[in-house]
Amino acid sequence: MDWGKIEILLEKYENAETTLAEEQLLKSVFEKDDIPIHLQSYKMLFKTYSASKVESFKPELKVNKTTFNWRYLSIAASILILFSVSIGYQQYEKKQKAKAAFAETKKALDLLSQNMNKGNLAFVQLKEYQYTTDKIFNSPK
Amino acid sequence: MTQKEFLLNVLPFKDKVYRLAKRLLISTDEAEDATQELFMKLWNKKEEISSLRSIEAYAMTMTKNYCLDRLKSKQASNLTLVHSNYVSNDISLDKKIEIENSIQIVKKLMNQLPEQQRIIIQLRDVEEYDYDEICAIVEMNQTAVRVALSRARKTIREQLLKTHAYGLG
Numbered sequence: 001m002d003w004g005k006i007e008i009l010l011e012k013y014e015n016a017e018t019t020l021a022e023e024q025l026l027k028s029v030f031e032k033d034d035i036p037i038h039l040q041s042y043k044m045l046f047k048t049y050s051a052s053k054v055e056s057f058k059p060e061l062k063v064n065k066t067t068f069n070w071r072y073l074s075i076a077a078s079i080l081i082l083f084s085v086s087i088g089y090q091q092y093e094k095k096q097k098a099k100a101a102f103a104e105t106k107k108a109l110d111l112l113s114q115n116m117n118k119g120n121l122a123f124v125q126l127k128e129y130q131y132t133t134d135k136i137f138n139s140p141k
Numbered sequence: 142m143t144q145k146e147f148l149l150n151v152l153p154f155k156d157k158v159y160r161l162a163k164r165l166l167i168s169t170d171e172a173e174d175a176t177q178e179l180f181m182k183l184w185n186k187k188e189e190i191s192s193l194r195s196i197e198a199y200a201m202t203m204t205k206n207y208c209l210d211r212l213k214s215k216q217a218s219n220l221t222l223v224h225s226n227y228v229s230n231d232i233s234l235d236k237k238i239e240i241e242n243s244i245q246i247v248k249k250l251m252n253q254l255p256e257q258q259r260i261i262i263q264l265r266d267v268e269e270y271d272y273d274e275i276c277a278i279v280e281m282n283q284t285a286v287r288v289a290l291s292r293a294r295k296t297i298r299e300q301l302l303k304t305h306a307y308g309l310g
Binding site for chain 1: 148151152155156158159160163173176177180181240243244246247248251263265266267268269271286287288290291294295297298301302
């Protein structure tokens with residue numbers, strides 16, 4: 001290993017004149033174990049930088065709070081609609097039955113009143129008869 | 142943009158957002174809350190961002206601004222920051238402790254930098270963004286970014302040499 005070259009590179013590095021490729025070269029050079037004693041501290045330095053790069057964000061990212069709420073809300077809403085439709089249909093059925101019963105009763109009552117009127121007619125004739133007899137028998141008075 | 146498209150566009154850089162948040166806010170919990178909050182904001186703006194050239198750069202700028210705001214309000218309410226532990230892969234215990242120690246030291250040094258430099262060093266040395274992207278994210282020109290980066294790198298280097306000389310040997 002040409003340490004003279006490395007030292008020149010290190011100086012460039014400290015002046016922020018190295019390219020990314022040169023910096024990567026430095027990092028890989030200092031991965032090795034046989035490093036001159038006066039350059040040992042660079043090993044620590046580059047080791048830290050490489051070690052720092054592997055740290056990762058552990059928890060799961062939560063970005064979808066709002067969309068999840070919407071989804072649950074829509075499920076709840078559809079269940080609600082289903083319930084109200086079925087209840088409403090039951091109510092409608094009940095009402096229809098009541099209507100039918102009402103119509104039936106009305107028919108029966110109509111029949112009754114028709115027959116009643118027939119009876120009434122007879123009464124009217126009877127009344128007329130009574131009136132005439134009264135006229136005849138009571139007129140000389 | 143549907144939820145699926147949104148996640149597809151946004152998930153690849155959620156870790157970068159989280160790491161930048163953590164670099165600035167330091168506490169893991171704070172950084173997780175901030176990330177969650179930021180992605181809610183992005184989701185609410187999904188129609189606007191779908192036309193952007195780089196959603197990632199926009200998200201990183203948002204992260205930067207959001208965290209700086211949080212830091213400002215925190216300084217006012219005087220809350221303390223909590224360090225959390227780094228989990229490494231399986232190596233022998235001695236070596237693990239040693240590495241972990243040195244990593245903690247460097248991290249501490251990074252966190253002592255001024256916020257602007259901290260952001261830039263996070264973007265360049267950890268996330269490996271190129272200068273154009275960094276300029277877009279921090280809303281600065283390239284010279285200013287390079288100056289800040291150089292300063293940050295030199296500070297960390299000097300501090301590291303000091304700790305090395307005193308403590309670890």
